[in-house]
Amino acid sequence: MSSPAGEPPALVIEAGRTERHYWADLWRYRELLGFLAWRDIKVRYQQTLLGAAWALVQPLASVAIFTFVFGRLARMPSGNEPYFLVVMAGQLAWQLFANTLGNTSGSLVGNSHLIAKVYFPRLAVPLSTVAVALVDFAILLGLYVIALAWTGTVPTFRALLLPLFVILTLLLALGAGLWLAALTVRFRDFRIVVPFLLQIGVFATPVGYRTDFLPNWQALLSLNPMTGVIDAYRWCLLGPGTAFQWHSLSLSLAWTLMLVVTGVWYFRRTERSFADII
Amino acid sequence: MSDDVVIRAENISKRYRISHLAGQGTLRDTMHHMARLAWRRLRWNSKLNREDFWALRDVNFEIKRGEVVGIIGRNGAGKSTLLKILSRITEPTTGRITLKGRVASLLEVGTGFHPELTGRDNIFLNGAILGMSRVEIRKKFDEIVAFAEVERFLDTPVKRYSSGMYVRLAFAVAAHLEPEILIVDEVLAVGDAQFQKKCLGKIQSVAQNDGRTVLFVSHQMNAVQRLCTRAIVMQNGMIAADGPAHLIINGYLKQSAPTTASRDLTGNDVGRRGTGVARFTHIELRNHEGRSSPEILRGEPVRISISVHATKRIPNATFGFSFVTADGVEVMGSTATDEGISHELSAGVHQFSCLVEPMILNPGRYYIRAAIFSSSEVFDHIDEMIGVDVLSAASDQAHAPGNHWVGHVYLSYNWKHEHHSP
Numbered sequence: 001m002s003s004p005a006g007e008p009p010a011l012v013i014e015a016g017r018t019e020r021h022y023w024a025d026l027w028r029y030r031e032l033l034g035f036l037a038w039r040d041i042k043v044r045y046q047q048t049l050l051g052a053a054w055a056l057v058q059p060l061a062s063v064a065i066f067t068f069v070f071g072r073l074a075r076m077p078s079g080n081e082p083y084f085l086v087v088m089a090g091q092l093a094w095q096l097f098a099n100t101l102g103n104t105s106g107s108l109v110g111n112s113h114l115i116a117k118v119y120f121p122r123l124a125v126p127l128s129t130v131a132v133a134l135v136d137f138a139i140l141l142g143l144y145v146i147a148l149a150w151t152g153t154v155p156t157f158r159a160l161l162l163p164l165f166v167i168l169t170l171l172l173a174l175g176a177g178l179w180l181a182a183l184t185v186r187f188r189d190f191r192i193v194v195p196f197l198l199q200i201g202v203f204a205t206p207v208g209y210r211t212d213f214l215p216n217w218q219a220l221l222s223l224n225p226m227t228g229v230i231d232a233y234r235w236c237l238l239g240p241g242t243a244f245q246w247h248s249l250s251l252s253l254a255w256t257l258m259l260v261v262t263g264v265w266y267f268r269r270t271e272r273s274f275a276d277i278i
Numbered sequence: 279m280s281d282d283v284v285i286r287a288e289n290i291s292k293r294y295r296i297s298h299l300a301g302q303g304t305l306r307d308t309m310h311h312m313a314r315l316a317w318r319r320l321r322w323n324s325k326l327n328r329e330d331f332w333a334l335r336d337v338n339f340e341i342k343r344g345e346v347v348g349i350i351g352r353n354g355a356g357k358s359t360l361l362k363i364l365s366r367i368t369e370p371t372t373g374r375i376t377l378k379g380r381v382a383s384l385l386e387v388g389t390g391f392h393p394e395l396t397g398r399d400n401i402f403l404n405g406a407i408l409g410m411s412r413v414e415i416r417k418k419f420d421e422i423v424a425f426a427e428v429e430r431f432l433d434t435p436v437k438r439y440s441s442g443m444y445v446r447l448a449f450a451v452a453a454h455l456e457p458e459i460l461i462v463d464e465v466l467a468v469g470d471a472q473f474q475k476k477c478l479g480k481i482q483s484v485a486q487n488d489g490r491t492v493l494f495v496s497h498q499m500n501a502v503q504r505l506c507t508r509a510i511v512m513q514n515g516m517i518a519a520d521g522p523a524h525l526i527i528n529g530y531l532k533q534s535a536p537t538t539a540s541r542d543l544t545g546n547d548v549g550r551r552g553t554g555v556a557r558f559t560h561i562e563l564r565n566h567e568g569r570s571s572p573e574i575l576r577g578e579p580v581r582i583s584i585s586v587h588a589t590k591r592i593p594n595a596t597f598g599f600s601f602v603t604a605d606g607v608e609v610m611g612s613t614a615t616d617e618g619i620s621h622e623l624s625a626g627v628h629q630f631s632c633l634v635e636p637m638i639l640n641p642g643r644y645y646i647r648a649a650i651f652s653s654s655e656v657f658d659h660i661d662e663m664i665g666v667d668v669l670s671a672a673s674d675q676a677h678a679p680g681n682h683w684v685g686h687v688y689l690s691y692n693w694k695h696e697h698h699s700p
């Protein structure tokens with residue numbers, strides 16, 4: 001690196017200067033992003049007796065409870081599939097969303113020692129937390145495939161479109177998560193608010209029941225951006241009888257676009273003062 | 279910008295807002311605060327309950343390629359804020375900095391080390407945090423491990439490391455960074471003496487052999503003297519002096535603790551901390567003849583008298599002082615509690631005096647550090663109150679021809695030399 005020949009351009013630091021090379025910098029720090037993600041995954045399962053099995057226990061318990069409450073007690077319609085498959089498809093989407101949102105919003109405060117002592121594009125921190133949520137998602141997806149084989153259900157070609165909706169889930173969670181992460185730096189209240197919101201969210205979102213048999217409630221439910229996402233997951237993962245919900249999905253897309261744009265804007269605007277107030 | 283200048287700072291200032299609202303930072307407080315502000319605006323009362331604190335004010339300097347610059351100054355003088363701005367951790371309120379070349383900053387040893395991960399994992403993680411690429415780390419891996427002397431514990435989680443091993447590993451990673459500009463903040467304050475020496479040597483070789491630019495903050499004057507060609511003194515957020523390291527350091531020590539027989543301490547607040555319930559007001563040294571003098575002969579007694587002003591009654595105050603070298607090493611000292619004395623101070627002025635007999639320090643320049651405290655609080659503490667020159671006694675020539683003194687302390691040694699014929 002000591003060759004004066006290939007000299008990099010001078011870097012100018014000034015108050016309020018929006019760095020033109022911010023995104024290039026983020027790209028340069030992609031390895032750090034990878035290392036942070038790898039650290040989170042590794043630390044999460046270190047010194048746990050059951051290791052990755054824990055990623056199954058929690059969602060499976062939720063699936064069992066929802067199946068019992070909505071399928072058995074409330075006798076909600078399930079279509080052509082066993083009720084627990086309906087719940088599992090919903091749980092796949094919700095768990096990915098909730099984990100990503102929860103991890104992202106606490107990520108800056110959780111890495112405050114880094115933020116106060118080293119420079120790097122701060123976006124790397126919330127972005128790196130996505131990896132842990134994706135690992136948990138992959139484990140549950142594997143279990144879903146086993147459940148399909150066990151019940152003899154054959155997925156349709158639509159399953160190939162699932163990655164698109166996974167990306168949509170991540171973007172939605174990141175958009176909201178960037179807001180919450182930046183706000184948590186300033187107001188620690190949000191550390192209490194986020195788990196509370198997620199707790200309510202799981203009931204306000206059709207995780208345990210499907211919307212296509214509830215025409216009266218569809219409009220109201222689709223105001224929740226996760227409704228469209230879960231509908232899309234069911235369309236991909238359940239049998240051919242499941243209808244595509246254009247209405248709820250278009251609302252989800254609008255929400256996602258709005259949250260990502262404003263989330264990145266707010267994050268970038270406040271990012272410069274993180275080290276001073278964290 | 280001229281080709282040689284790699285760092286140029288123009289009119290750098292940094293303001294922090296100190297809010298006087300208790301418990302700022304929760305949503306409730308902010309909402310409350312905003313409501314109050316709105317109310318005041320409505321009433322055309324613009325006086326806000328806020329105070330500005332300027333950590334840096336109009337700082338200007340240029341650093342050329344290959345220079346090794348020491349930044350010295352008291353706590354709170356703005357050194358760390360300056361380094362944080364240069365490292366892009368926080369941005370200046372005004373002004374502009376132009377940097378040429380890759381900057382790596384080491385504001386703390388072991389930033390981002392994770393206690394649950396192994397030494398091997400942490401080398402990669404910490405390297406990435408400091409801005410190294412995976413390829414670079416892999417290339418240097420063996421060198422890092424050898425430097426840190428932790429081969430046997432590479433696959434042990436660092437939470438089981440001794441603090442010495444931890445620091446060694448952390449410094450080793452940082453030492454193998456290869457930036458054009460290296461910014462180091464007081465990292466040598468940790469680790470044992472031997473390792474500190476190794477670190478200094480490493481920084482020295484980075485600067486001298488590779489021609490890199492180094493900015494180095496330290497309270498240890500001997501480290502700055504050894505490493506740096508140039509020194510900058512920071513005071514109250516401004517540059518107080520800038521020039522060749524040895525000149526600046528001498529001037530700095532003289533100014534912060536002049537070598538005089540007596541000194542009024544009321545206006546002095548460099549290197550000073552404490553609650554101020556009791557404050558030092560005056561110090562005086564008397565030599566063996568009872569005369570007021572900053573020059574003390576080795577082997578003779580010296581009397582130190584210090585006045586303290588107590589603002590109220592203090593039931594159990596303890597007074598202590600020590601002799602400190604220019605490098606900040608406390609050579610010897612005493613507290614009144616050593617002698618089983620704790621004083622009840624009434625409000626008003628008190629004088630403590632201590633006869634040190636005999637002066638056993640070897641000739642050289644020392645500084646007197648003193649503190650007055652109780653078991654629960656420090657009332658006043660001054661790092662370097664006054665300078666003392668210990669001179670060699672008339673009889674010393676015989677003991678130490680050529681004034682070659684070993685160590686800081688003199689004792690009487692009885693040497694014998696016997697010859698045994700075979």
